[in-house]
Amino acid sequence: MAGRLKAPTGRYGGKTAEERQAERRRRFLDAALQLFGDTPGFRNTTVAALSEAAGLSTRQFYEEFRTLEDVLAALHLQVNEWAEQAVVAAVAEADTLPLPERAAAIFRAYAANVTGDPRRIRITFVEIIGVSPRMEEQRLARRAGWVELVCAEAGAAVARGEAAPRDYRLPATAFIGAVNGLLHDWSSGWVDASLDEVVEELVRQLLAILRPVGWEG
Structure with missing residues (x-):
C-alpha cells in the first residue's frame, strides 16, 4: 500500500478528528501489546486479527498505519x-x-x-x-x-x-x-x-x- 488512507476530519461525538485519531491509535497499540506481547506474537498476527482485538475496522487500521x-x-x-x-x-x-x-x-x-x-x-x-x-x-x-x-x-x-x-x-x-x-x-x-x-x-x-x-x- 502506497500510504495510509485519509482519516475523516471535523468534530463528531464531542471529539475532534485529532482526539478520535489518538484514541484509535491507542486502541490499536493496546491490542498490539496483547497480541504481539503474548499470543500469537507479532509474526502470527494479521491486520484483521489486530483490528478485531482493537474493536476497529481494517480501514481504520490503514488510516493509522501502513503495516503491522x-x-x-x-x-x-x-x-x-x-x-x-x-x-x-x-x-x-x-x-x-x-x-x-x-x-x-x-x-x-x-x-x-x-x-x-x-x-x-x-x-x-x-x-x-x-x-x-x-x-x-x-x-x-x-x-x-x-x-x-x-x-x-x-x-x-x-x-x-x-x-x-x-x-x-x-x-x-x-x-x-x-x-x-x-x-x-x-x-x-x-x-x-x-x-x-x-x-x-x-x-x-x-x-x-x-x-x-x-x-x-
Whole structure:
C-alpha cells in the first residue's frame, strides 16, 4: 500500500478528528501489546486479527498505519518511553542519595517497570529481534539512548568525586547488554533469583565499573 488512507476530519461525538485519531491509535497499540506481547506474537498476527482485538475496522487500521511492522515500531518506542519515564522520575527522587543507593533506586525503578508486565519484556527483548533492518536500527538506537543515560549518570558521579574519571561509553554499552540479557533470562525463568537479587547484582556490576579496584575517591 502506497500510504495510509485519509482519516475523516471535523468534530463528531464531542471529539475532534485529532482526539478520535489518538484514541484509535491507542486502541490499536493496546491490542498490539496483547497480541504481539503474548499470543500469537507479532509474526502470527494479521491486520484483521489486530483490528478485531482493537474493536476497529481494517480501514481504520490503514488510516493509522501502513503495516503491522509500523505498529510494532510504535509499540517498541512506547514501551521504552514508559521505562524511561520511570527512570527519569527515579533519578530526580534519588538526586541527593550517595552513589550506591542512587544506582539501586534507579535500576529498581527500571526493572520494576520493564518486568511489571511480561508483555513489555517480550516486545523489548523477543518480538523486535530479526524483524527487519529498520527494526534492528530502531532497537540499537534505543539501546544507544540507554547507554547515553548511563554515561550521563557516570559523568555526574565523577563530578561529585564518587566515580573514577574515564571514558564510560564502552563499559556502559557492555553494562546495558548485561542488563538486557539478565532481565530477559530472569523473566523467562532461567535465573533462580528474586527481582531484588537481580537488581542488586546489576548494581554491584555498575559500581565495579564506576569504582574499579585501586581507585580511591
